Amino acid sequence: MSGFGTPAVGEAPAVFEEFGAELVEVLGEERAAWWRKPRSPYRPALAVRRSEGGEPLAALLTSGRPATAAVKIVDLWCAATAAGLAAAESLVDALLEERALAGDAAVKWEVAPGVSLPPFAIARGFAPMRAPWGAKGTERFAGFVTWLREVPHEELGYYAQTTLYTCGAVAGLMAVEARGVVGFAGSGAGDRDREIGFWREATNHPACEPIGLAVRLREEVGSVAGGDAADDAPVEVALDRTGPVLLEDYQGFEFDYRAELQAHSTARAEALGVPIARERVSMEELEARLNDGWVALLLVDEEPMHGVTGAHWIVAHAARDGMFLLEDPWVEDPAGESWVDTHDMPVAAADLDRMVRWGADGYRGIVWLRRA
Structure with missing residues (x-):
C-alpha cells in the first residue's frame, strides 16, 4: 500500500513507532494501544499530515486483507482546528482516490465506541453497514462503507463463527x-x-x-x-x-x-x-x-x-x-x-x-x- 501520497507511510506498528511519542500524546494511551496492535499480514499502513512546522495535523491508520478488494479505515485522528480537519479530509480523499485507481470496490470505516464518524464522511458516501447477529466481541464497533464499484445487493445478516471448525x-x-x-x-x-x-x-x-x-x-x-x-x-x-x-x-x-x-x-x-x-x-x-x-x-x-x-x-x-x-x-x-x-x-x-x-x-x- 503506497500511503495515498502522504509523507509518512508504512506498516504499523513499525511506522507508528517513528511517530509514536507524539501520537500517544494526542491519541491517549488507550487509543494509541489500538493503533499499535500488530496487524500483519493485513496490509496495515499509517499516513500522517503535518503542519509547516512539523506538528501532526492528522493521522490515518488503515488495513485490509490480501486478495480482497476493500481497505478499512481503522481510525482517523485530527487536531481540533480548521487545519486539522482539512488535513483529515485530505487524507480520506487521497485514500478514496488511490483505492479507486487500484480497482477496489469499497472503503470501509470501523468506528470504535466513544469515537464518532466525522460529518464529512457522510458527504463522501459512507453509510452504515447492517449490524451483525454476533461477531466474537467485535460487535462493539460500528461499521460504515462507501462503494467505489457498484454491486447491487441487499445485505445478508452476519455472524462470526465461535470455534475453529464451525x-x-x-x-x-x-x-x-x-x-x-x-x-x-x-x-x-x-x-x-x-x-x-x-x-x-x-x-x-x-x-x-x-x-x-x-x-x-x-x-x-x-x-x-x-x-x-x-x-x-x-x-x-x-x-x-x-x-x-x-x-x-x-x-x-x-x-x-x-x-x-x-x-x-x-x-x-x-x-x-x-x-x-x-x-x-x-x-x-x-x-x-x-x-x-x-x-x-x-x-x-x-x-x-x-x-x-x-x-x-x-x-x-x-x-x-x-x-x-x-x-x-x-x-x-x-x-x-x-x-x-x-x-x-x-x-x-x-x-x-x-x-x-x-x-x-x-x-x-x-x-x-x-x-x-
Missing part, C-alpha cells in the same frame, strides 16, 4: 436468510446452540464436506412450512471430484469411517433430491447464478487471504462485472480484524478463482441455495 455451519445458517428461513436471531447463547447443533448434524469430523453440508442445508430449508413448495431442488451441489474429499490428511480407520459418512451423505442427497453436478464451475458461471437467484457456499483455501493454507467455507451472495460480495465467518480479531472486514467483503474474480479450490488437485466444491 465455518460450514455458520455459512449455511447465514445463507438461509436469503431463503426466508431464520438462521441466527442475535440471541447470544441461542445462536451459539444453533451453530453447534447444525455443525454436529453436518460434520465429517471436524470439517463439513460439500455433500454433507448440502444435505443438512436441504433439511434446514425444508423444515419451514412451505419451504419445499417454491421449487423442486432448492439446494444443489457442484463438486468436480468423485469419491471422498477433505480427507487428504487421513489414512486407515480415520479415513475409512469418514469416507463411509460421505457415502451415506451422497445416498441421503439422492433421497432428498439434491442434484450433484461434477462439472467445474467457472467464475463466470458463479456470477451468472448469483444474479439468477442463488447464493453459494464456497469451499475455499484461506491461503490467499491469510498466508496460511486451510479449508474454509464462505458465502457468496452478489456479483457484478467480476466483483463478488462475500460473507466470511472467520474474524482474525487478534490481528485487529472485526466484522467490518468480513461482512460484505468484496473479492475480484481472479482472486476468488485462486481461493475456491482445495487439495493437490485443486477440486472445487460449491453448495447452491436458491433464494426465496
